Amino acid sequence: MADFVYRKVMQDIKNKILNNEYPEMRLPDERSLAEEYSVSRSSMKRALGVLEQAGIVFKKRGSGTFINPLYLKNKALFRYDGSNLGLTDSFKVPGKKQTIKLIDFKVVKASKGIAQDLFLNSNDFVYEFKRLRLLDDQPFLIETGYLPIKIVPELTPEILQRSLFNYLEEQQNKAVTKSFLNITVQPSSLEDQSLMKLRDTEPVGVMDGIFFLDDGTPFEVSNMRVHYEYMRFNTFVNLNE
Numbered sequence: 001m002a003d004f005v006y007r008k009v010m011q012d013i014k015n016k017i018l019n020n021e022y023p024e025m026r027l028p029d030e031r032s033l034a035e036e037y038s039v040s041r042s043s044m045k046r047a048l049g050v051l052e053q054a055g056i057v058f059k060k061r062g063s064g065t066f067i068n069p070l071y072l073k074n075k076a077l078f079r080y081d082g083s084n085l086g087l088t089d090s091f092k093v094p095g096k097k098q099t100i101k102l103i104d105f106k107v108v109k110a111s112k113g114i115a116q117d118l119f120l121n122s123n124d125f126v127y128e129f130k131r132l133r134l135l136d137d138q139p140f141l142i143e144t145g146y147l148p149i150k151i152v153p154e155l156t157p158e159i160l161q162r163s164l165f166n167y168l169e170e171q172q173n174k175a176v177t178k179s180f181l182n183i184t185v186q187p188s189s190l191e192d193q194s195l196m197k198l199r200d201t202e203p204v205g206v207m208d209g210i211f212f213l214d215d216g217t218p219f220e221v222s223n224m225r226v227h228y229e230y231m232r233f234n235t236f237v238n239l240n241e
Contacts, residue, residue, distance in 0.1 A: 004173065009037050010047040014056060017067055027057065027065040096135040100161050103195075104130040107149065114146050117210050118218045124148070127155055132195055139196045140227040145220050151213075165211075168219075176219055178212040185231075196227045205231030 013033075016022065027033065027048075034044040048065060051057045056071050110118065110126045118126070126146045133141040145164075147155065152168065159167050165176045184206045188198045198204070205226040213219050 005039055006043045006046040006050070007175070009033075009039055009044065010050050012037070013047065013051065017056065017071070022067060025067045025069065027067070029064060099134045101132040101134065102129065102157050102160050103132055104128070105157050105160060110146070114221055117221045118146070118148050120148060124150075127152070129160055131160060135230075138227075140230040142192065142195055142225045143222060144224075145222040147220050148218075151217070151219060175214045176211045177214040178216075179209050181207050181209040183207050185228075189225075192225055196225075198227065203228050 013027070028036070030041060030044050030048065033048075034041050037044065048057065048059075052059060052065075055068055057065050057067055059065050106128055107125050108128045110120050110122075110124050112122070114120070114126060115122055115124060120126070126148055129145050129147075131143045131145075132139050133143065149155075152159075152172075169175050185203050186206050188196075188200065188202055188204045192198055192204050193200055193202075196204070205228060207222075207224040207226065209222050209224070210218055211220045211222065
């Protein structure tokens, strides 16, 4: 339950920033915010830390915490609106509804590479699934994922037709907060062209990644093939970390 506290505080502060409730572009000090939200200093510190890591606010030593002006000028660069790294929140587009179509779902023995990435034994089994994501009627992403059965033993096709990471957060109080991604561009395959309505001359963005729970446990190995028109990657660099 403690994890949910800082996430709710973080989201509320973000909403206040979006609603211009801090006209001087400066947040109250950490102690005042902790008292305002009736939370511990550690929870408030964590909430502000997540906002800082996302590039929404920055801390100036000896002066306080300030809102990043770039965030207010171009919110599209910071469109992520969730508390985990799930694609459902990362690909929100105003005026468009995101849906998920489950293409395949089965249990398979983990390959040597998958077992190594997920820290499993060689005889462990995993869920393998393939999903197609759409914005309105436009398919924009093919996702193939592998999950350890022991982490989500109750996984069903119905769960996979919604946000898996949000389900994990809401039902198990766990969040996917870290990832390692390798991002490339490749020619589209026949499957890409068929599912995402691409011409044979059009490329796709490819993201191969490992996603981790907030306690460091590897949760998913994923391959994502993205329609080139929706391929966007933004990052915030902090050399002090």
